[in-house]
Amino acid sequence: MTPRPVRKAVIPAAGFGTRFLPFTKSVPKELIPVVDKPVIQYVVEEAAESGIEEILIILSAGKEAIRQHFSPAPELEQRLRERGKQPLLDELAAIGGGVRISYVYQHELDGLGGAVKLAREFVGDEFFAVLLGDTVMSSTTARPVTGQLIDAYKRYGAAAVAVEEVAPELVSRYGIIGGRTLAPDLVDVDVMIEKPAPAEAPSRLAVASRYLLSPSIFAALEQTPRGKGNEIQLTDAMRSLLGRERLIGCRIAGTRHDIGDKLSFLENTVEFALRRPEFRDRFMAFLKEVAAREQAKKEE
Numbered sequence: 001m002t003p004r005p006v007r008k009a010v011i012p013a014a015g016f017g018t019r020f021l022p023f024t025k026s027v028p029k030e031l032i033p034v035v036d037k038p039v040i041q042y043v044v045e046e047a048a049e050s051g052i053e054e055i056l057i058i059l060s061a062g063k064e065a066i067r068q069h070f071s072p073a074p075e076l077e078q079r080l081r082e083r084g085k086q087p088l089l090d091e092l093a094a095i096g097g098g099v100r101i102s103y104v105y106q107h108e109l110d111g112l113g114g115a116v117k118l119a120r121e122f123v124g125d126e127f128f129a130v131l132l133g134d135t136v137m138s139s140t141t142a143r144p145v146t147g148q149l150i151d152a153y154k155r156y157g158a159a160a161v162a163v164e165e166v167a168p169e170l171v172s173r174y175g176i177i178g179g180r181t182l183a184p185d186l187v188d189v190d191v192m193i194e195k196p197a198p199a200e201a202p203s204r205l206a207v208a209s210r211y212l213l214s215p216s217i218f219a220a221l222e223q224t225p226r227g228k229g230n231e232i233q234l235t236d237a238m239r240s241l242l243g244r245e246r247l248i249g250c251r252i253a254g255t256r257h258d259i260g261d262k263l264s265f266l267e268n269t270v271e272f273a274l275r276r277p278e279f280r281d282r283f284m285a286f287l288k289e290v291a292a293r294e295q296a297k298k299e300e
C-alpha cells in the first residue's frame with residue numbers, strides 16, 4: 001500500500017528560551033535573525049519546500065510576535081507600494097511559503113512532548129512532521145531535511161527521525177539512537193537513549209530537531225509521565241512505541257544549526273552571511289581583519 005502523502009507539520013515555538021536570555025525575556029527566540037530572516041521563517045520555508053500544506057505553530061503567552069510575522073501588514077505594504085518597492089513587497093508576500101498556518105497556545109510549558117500533544121486535533125490520523133522552531137537545517141541535496149524524512153516514510157511506511165553524527169564527547173548532550181543499518185544513511189531504530197554517558201551510547205547518532213511521526217504518538221504521549229527537567233519528553237513517548245511501530249533513523253544530508261544557543265547563533269550568523277553574494281567579499285575581508293587584529297593582540 002502506498003503511504004498517504006504527508007501534508008501537515010507542527011512547529012513547537014512556545015518555550016522560554018532560557019539559553020538566550022536576556023534577549024528572550026521579551027522577544028521569542030524563534031524570531032532571532034539569521035542575517036535578516038527570523039529562524040522560524042527558515043523553518044516554515046523548509047516545511048513548504050518539503051511539500052507540507054498546513055502548519056500548526058505552538059505558541060505561548062508573550063510570543064504573539066511570531067504570529068504577527070506571518071500575518072499581513074497592510075500599512076507597511078501600502079507604504080512600500082507608494083514608494084515603488086516591489087522587490088520588498090514580493091519578499092513580504094513570500095514569507096509564509098504559501099502554506100496555511102494556524103496557532104495553538106501551550107498554557108503550561110511542560111516540554112516538547114507537551115507541545116506536540118496539543119496538535120492532536122490538527123493532525124487527526126495522518127503521519128505528520130515536527131520541526132523545532134529554533135533550529136535551521138541546511139541540506140546538501142536539493143531535498144530539504146524534512147523532505148528527506150518524508151522520503152524515508154514513503155519508502156518504509158514508517159515514522160522517521162533525523163539524526164546527525166556527533167563527536168564522542170558530545171553524545172551526553174543529545175538523544176542517541178541505535179539499531180540495524182538498513183542502508184548507508186538509514187537505521188532501523190531499536191534503542192533511543194536520552195543524554196547517555198559516552199560509555200552507554202549505542203552510537204554517535206544524535207536526534208536532530210526534525211521528526212516524521214505516526215499519529216499513535218498522541219496515545220503514547222498521554223501515557224508518558226514527566227521525565228527529565230519535569231517535562232514531558234517527546235523522545236520518551238517515541239521510545240515507548242519502539243518494538244510496536246517501526247522508526248527509521250535518517251542520517252541527514254545536511255547540517256543542524258541550533259540558533260537558540262548563543263555560540264551557535266554567532267557561528268551561524270557568520271556562516272549564513274558568507275553565503276550571501278552581496279555580503280560575502282566585504283564580510284570575509286572584515287573577518288580576516290578582526291582575526292589579524294586579535295592575533296596581533298595575543299602576540300603583544
Ligand code: UTP
Binds near residue numbers: 016106108
Ligand atoms: P528547547 O528545549 O530548545 O526550548 O526546545 P526552550 O525550553 O525554549 O529553550 P531553553 O533550553 O530554555 O533555552 C526546542 C523547541 O521546542 C519549543 C521551543 O520553543 C523550541 O522552539 N518548546 C519547548 C515548546 O514549544 N514547548 C515547551 O514546553 C518546550
